[in-house]
Amino acid sequence: MSLSLLRKAGSAFFILAVWQVLVQTGNINELFLPAPLSVLNAMWALTVSGTLPWAVLVSLNRLVQGFVYGSLIGVVLGLLAGAIRWVEDVLDPWVAAVYPIPKSALFPLFLLWFGLGDRSKIVTIAVGVLFLVLVNTVTGVKSINPLLVKAAIDLGASRLQVFVKVILPGALPNIFTGLRLGAGMALILVFITEIEATKAGLGFLLWEAFQLLETTKVFAGVVTFGLLGVATTWLLQWLERRACPWAQR
Amino acid sequence: MLLELRALGKTWSIARTGERVVALDAITLDVVAGEFLILLGPSGCGKSTLLQILAGLEAPSTGGIRFPERTGTQKLTSMVFQEYALFPWRTVAENVVFGPEVRGIRRADRDATAQRLIDLVKLRGFETRYPHELSGGMRQRVALARALANDPAVLLFDEPLAALDAQTRRVLQDELARIWAETGKTFIYVTHSLEEAVLLGSRIVLMTARPGRIKEVIDVSLPRPRRLTRPEEAALLERLDGLLRDEVKQAMEAEA
Numbered sequence: 001m002s003l004s005l006l007r008k009a010g011s012a013f014f015i016l017a018v019w020q021v022l023v024q025t026g027n028i029n030e031l032f033l034p035a036p037l038s039v040l041n042a043m044w045a046l047t048v049s050g051t052l053p054w055a056v057l058v059s060l061n062r063l064v065q066g067f068v069y070g071s072l073i074g075v076v077l078g079l080l081a082g083a084i085r086w087v088e089d090v091l092d093p094w095v096a097a098v099y100p101i102p103k104s105a106l107f108p109l110f111l112l113w114f115g116l117g118d119r120s121k122i123v124t125i126a127v128g129v130l131f132l133v134l135v136n137t138v139t140g141v142k143s144i145n146p147l148l149v150k151a152a153i154d155l156g157a158s159r160l161q162v163f164v165k166v167i168l169p170g171a172l173p174n175i176f177t178g179l180r181l182g183a184g185m186a187l188i189l190v191f192i193t194e195i196e197a198t199k200a201g202l203g204f205l206l207w208e209a210f211q212l213l214e215t216t217k218v219f220a221g222v223v224t225f226g227l228l229g230v231a232t233t234w235l236l237q238w239l240e241r242r243a244c245p246w247a248q249r
Numbered sequence: 250m251l252l253e254l255r256a257l258g259k260t261w262s263i264a265r266t267g268e269r270v271v272a273l274d275a276i277t278l279d280v281v282a283g284e285f286l287i288l289l290g291p292s293g294c295g296k297s298t299l300l301q302i303l304a305g306l307e308a309p310s311t312g313g314i315r316f317p318e319r320t321g322t323q324k325l326t327s328m329v330f331q332e333y334a335l336f337p338w339r340t341v342a343e344n345v346v347f348g349p350e351v352r353g354i355r356r357a358d359r360d361a362t363a364q365r366l367i368d369l370v371k372l373r374g375f376e377t378r379y380p381h382e383l384s385g386g387m388r389q390r391v392a393l394a395r396a397l398a399n400d401p402a403v404l405l406f407d408e409p410l411a412a413l414d415a416q417t418r419r420v421l422q423d424e425l426a427r428i429w430a431e432t433g434k435t436f437i438y439v440t441h442s443l444e445e446a447v448l449l450g451s452r453i454v455l456m457t458a459r460p461g462r463i464k465e466v467i468d469v470s471l472p473r474p475r476r477l478t479r480p481e482e483a484a485l486l487e488r489l490d491g492l493l494r495d496e497v498k499q500a501m502e503a504e505a
Contacts, residue, residue, distance in 0.1 A: 145332075145334070147330060147332055147334045148336060150306055150330075150334070151328070151330060151336075152336075152347070152351070153306065154305075154306060154326075155327065155395070155399060156324055156399060157347075157351040161351045165347075165351065166336065169338040246337055246338045246339075246380075246381065247337075247338075
């Protein structure tokens with residue numbers, strides 16, 4: 001266990017150290033690959049100047065709103081579609097049609113419909129999250145042992161109680177799979193929707209730095225995106241442990 | 250008389266072939282309060298279907314059931330399934346209170362009921378375990394406590410011990426006999442195990458296969474606890490074996 005940890009830390013440290021040395025000895029041009037310490041410096045400077053925190057806040061606002069709306073709609077529609085046949089039939093052609101479309105391809109349309117502000121970005125993210133959560137929720141509902149529904153009815157549960165006390169908890173592990181995939185999708189989409197037609201956000205910061213060939217700043221943006229990804233993964237894992245303590249392996 | 254079954258029939262139609270299968274035919278039977286009624290028969294005799302009808306989970310095609318001395322709308326049966334059917338996201342205690350919970354019983358009352366039943370099935374100390382943390386035998390104890398929590402007049406068992414290993418099955422057979430005696434409930438118990446019928450039943454209803462009909466009803470007044478090694482039990486086992494063997498043979502000939 002601790003040996004494995006040591007190897008992981010060693011690997012990370014070794015590569016970063018070699019990288020740093022190669023840049024410092026002039027073997028690598030910092031325009032293409034800035035040294036780790038330069039990136040760290042840039043991040044620090046961007047943080048104290050308030051640029052990076054503001055960019056993160058702007059992006060987080062879009063990310064969280066899009067994610068929450070998308071997941072809520074996805075879970076509700078998924079539960080209904082999984083449990084009620086006619087809802088599934090009504091939704092099916094739309095899911096089949098929209099699911100395979102890269103949601104970034106819808107962004108121009110949403111820009112047209114919802115304008116240059118936050119809303120077009122939030123909608124794009126929400127749609128991207130919605131379909132992943134929806135599809136996984138339906139899978140979750142369908143994976144519930146029908147015997148459990150029978151047992152609940154036998155014990156006196158109403159249709160609504162079956163829904164709330166059997167279908168929902170039964171689908172929860174799959175819902176979390178959808179949420180995890182949705183969070184990844186949301187991060188991708190927040191970047192893509194911020195490289196055009198906006199003047200704020202982490203994606204904008206990164207893209208603008210690229211256009212000015214400020215590679216160090218680009219790296220700072222990339223690392224921050226990575227940290228955001230790690231943070232959302234941790235948050236979702238923590239939520240899942242709280243929500244599905246029975247599903248721990 | 251607790252429960253009357255009158256000319257009960259169930260016919261399935263197989264969608265693919267359009268063929269009609271008579272699962273149950275003209276089942277007429279009176280269930281006496283407090284008895285341990287065994288429904289014994291070869292597989293495919295419709296005994297599980299009969300149980301589903303008694304539970305209200307399936308509608309009969311013909312005939313019907315009624316509780317002549319009971320009025321009101323409260324459900325009078327609870328089912329114990331072969332595969333336990335416990336809610337994996339609920340702990341032992343949470344599984345047991347499911348019935349009272351959905352029927353809107355006050356929390357304090359239902360928790361008291363749960364604790365009493367958990368004691369009855371000897372699971373004290375396991376209240377906060379999840380089903381996957383329990384052995385098969387313990388899971389079936391939870392399912393039994395959960396079924397009892399609604400205080401039903403009749404408990405319906407659908408081959409509850411069939412998924413267990415032989416040792417656990419022996420222990421739980423004794424436990425079922427004890428709990429039946431302690432609670433005074435009416436048990437209707439589907440099995441294809443002759444041993445179980447002899448060990449547990451106060452009355453054994455032997456069923457035929459395809460269509461499922463009642464072939465014979467045997468009263469069993471042997472003292473408890475029963476042991477298969479005693480001559481009386483052995484004789485009954487022999488007799489059931491002969492009757493069932495005929496039935497299986499006929500069913501196989503009918504199919505050939």
